[in-house]
Amino acid sequence: MARIDKSKFSANFKRDYGMIFAVALFFLIVVAEVVIAIGTPILIRQESVWAQRVARQRMISSFDYLQAMAWQGLKEKKLQGEASIFVATCDLLGIYLRENSGKLNAAEIASVSETLEAMQQLYQRMSTRGGFSGETELKFNHILKEQSERLDQVSRRVGLTQEESFDE
Secondary structure, eight states, X not given: OOOOOGGGTSOOOOOOHHHHHHHHHHHHHHHHHHHHHHHHHHHHHHHHHXXXXXXXXXXXXXXXXXXXXXXXXXXXXXXXXXXXXXXXXXXXXXXXXXXXXXXXXXXXXHHHHHHHHHHHHHHHHHHHHTOSOOOOOOOHHHHHHHHHHHHHHHHHHHTOOHHHHHHO
């Protein structure tokens, strides 16, 4: 029987740099896929944490802006009444935020931010109109003069003089 030369059936592999590079690249790709599969959910969670921190910081900045506007309104005479209400509200809200801002979840941060935005709009509308309440000067002299004249007319009809009406 004829002898078959087996060296011609298989390739004679030699260790070379191309093969080592291909195997290393294969394992690198597999490891990268595993890291991406595990790391993506972690990054998404971290992104939501950062989004919540950004929302919290915006809420605090909005609060600081409203408080500064309210303190500025105290300097204007026509806004003093309303501005004092805003300052008192901001003081109470500031105490709450100082104690609880780290504990607020995303929904609570959104709620407080909406409230602050509504308060800012209300304050800006109030400051452009000059306040919702105003001081009206009461003119008592005019009213007293009318009442005095009416009293004199009644006393003349009855026949009393001023001296007699005060003696009784």
